[in-house]
Amino acid sequence: MSIEVRVPTLGESVTEATVATWFKKPGDAVAVDEMLCELETDKVTVEVPSPAAGVMGEIVAAEGETVGVDALLAMIGEGEGAAPAPAAAEAAPAAADPAGDAGQAVDVMVPSLGESVSEATVSSWFKQVGDTVAQDEMLCELETDKVSVEVPAPAAGVLAEILAPEGTTVDATAKLAVLSAGGAVVAAPAAAPAAAAAPAAAGKDVEDAPSAKKAMAEAGLNPADVQGTGRDGRVMKHDVAAALAAPKAAAPAPAPAAPRAAGDASREERVKMTRLRQTIARRLKDSQNTAAMLTTYNEVDMTETMALRKEYKDLFEKKHGVRLGFMSFFTKACCHALKEVPEVNAEIDGTDIVYKNYVNMGIAAGTPTGLVVPVINDADSMSFAQIEKAIAEKGRRARDGKLSMEEMQGGTFTISNGGVYGSLMSSPILNPPQSGILGMHKIQDRPMAINGQVVIRPMMYLALSYDHRIVDGKGAVTFLVRVKEALEDPRRLLMDL
CATH class of the missing domain: 4.10.320.10 (E3-binding domain)
Incomplete structure (x- = not known):
């Protein structure tokens, strides 16, 4: 009896795929859930596992062919047949038999993805079928359009089946895998075919x-x-x-014998955008299309703030266990200015303006996977030390990809510090539905006219992008002037001036 291998569900709105690579050829022995081929869609790459152990039969859809959902890809024959690796063929049934004695089957489901997130992509499996896992050990990682989510094992046992291979798009209620709970199953036989199929990975x-x-x-x-x-x-x-x-790149390039064709694939690389990058692109473009965005500029003399920081940074770190940076000064200055110009801290909801009597400060942070904006709730009621600790913690979690959905929601205003990358001037884009974002830049010594004398001062350009539908020019300029005044004389923050 032969078993059909068909195209799996490719995700919402995806109706066809291209067969990119076959990992097996007719006559090869295959184990259950061993990867047979890889399909490419316009959104993801989907790996197709073997539905049963046996021998690879006819390949119906060759590499390069376009196939629809549920189309026939190949046939799997039972028995050893022309199997080139009898040991692997024997291992497959051995993996199936003990599984029945392992105890209760436990479903591994997609965890809560957060508010308004309905689907995710399986980015990495850390375990393979047959591996023994401990309770709460990480099985796989999901990537949503906002955060990465690690999926822990709900119980100890053996990973019996993977239902969503890497690259699969799953909804919030999907089943990812099945665990065989209890420790009765020996994982080694099931792992053997995968190891035999991938000798290059030995030692890893x-x-x-x-x-x-x-x-x-x-x-x-x-x-x-x-x-x-x-x-x-x-x-x-x-x-x-x-x-x-x-x-x-390291070796000197020899002179080409002939001009290269414009479409030479060796000179280009096409990489699929991550879901996070796609979301960043969509939200930024939506922001430009929706808000009447305008940017106003000013500059601030950082002399007094730098002097105050230098004087107290050692004592501050010794007492509070965290370094004193410039972000706490800017956060405090913005909170102070937002009290005077509350429309910058408000948002439009239909035909209403919603004013916020609190400041949830978003701090834009660059990560290896893209820009994220963790939020510090009630920043207006926090001390310098509390702000610095919160920024340090959120930044660390952002870089490690550990931020939860809740930590990036509810912001009322955002600060973006392009100065850490050397930016001298820029126009930040609003983070909707917020109505204002402050852009910080590089501190640079420049000649300034002070009391009729030319002196060198550490200067920074400030940029406020705002939604002109709700914030007038007068309010935007007033906001920046208040931030400038607070930073040029930090004592004003203590006096609430």
Whole structure:
């Protein structure tokens, strides 16, 4: 009896895919859930697992063919047949038999993704079928359009089945995998076929992406020579491309014998945007399309703030256990200015203006995966030390990809510090539905006219982008002037002036 291998569900609004790579050929022995091929859609890459153990039969859809949802891809035959690896073929039934004795099957479901998030993409599996897992050990990582979510094991046992391979888009109620609860199952036999299928990964704790393994094999690359950027050092397809490009960049390029074609693939790399990057792009463009955005500028002499920080930073760190930076000064100055110009801290809701009698300060932070804006709630009631601790903690969690959805919601105003990257001047884009965002920039010594004398002062340009539908020019300029005054004379913050 033969078993059909069909195209799995490709996700909402995706109706077809292209067969990118076959990892098996007719006659090869396959284990249950072993990856047979990889499909590419216009949104994600989907790996197709074997629905049963047996021998690879006819391949119906060859590489490069376009197939629809539920289309027939190949056939799996039962028995050993022409299996080139009998040991692997024997291991597959051995994995299935003990599974029945493992105890209760436990479903691994998509965890809560947060408000307004309805789907996610499976970005990485840390375990494979047959692996023993402990309760709360991380099984896989999901990527939403806002955050990455790690999925822990709900119970101890053995990973019996993976229902959503890497690249699959799942909804908030989807089942990801099945655990065989209890410790009766021996994981080694089930893991053997995967190990046999991927000898290049020997000696590593994580499995490289199949597309990466194929690319390394075709290029003759040693996996040890490729630096993985995936979870726990996993080698991804783009890592292979980077490794291949590195020697070319280091060695002097010989003069080409003939002009290269404009479409030479070796000179370009196409990488799918992450869900986070797609969301950033969409939200920023929506902001420009919706708000009547305008930017006003000013500059601030940082002499007094820098002097105050220098005088007290050691004592501050000794007492509070956190460094005194400039962000707490700017946060305090903005909170002070927002009290005087409350429309900058408000938002439009239909035909209403919603004024906020509190300040939830968003602090824009750059991460390896894109820009995120963690929110410090009730920043207007916090001390310098509390603000610095909150910024340090949120920044660390942002860089590690550990921010929750709740930590990035509810902001009323945002500060973006482009100065850390050397920016001298920019126009920040609003973070909707907020009506204002302050752009900080590089502190640069410049000649200034002070009391008829030319002196060198540490100056910073400030930029306030605001929604002109709710904030008038007078309010925007007043806001920036109040921020400038507070930073040029920090004592005003203590006196509430």
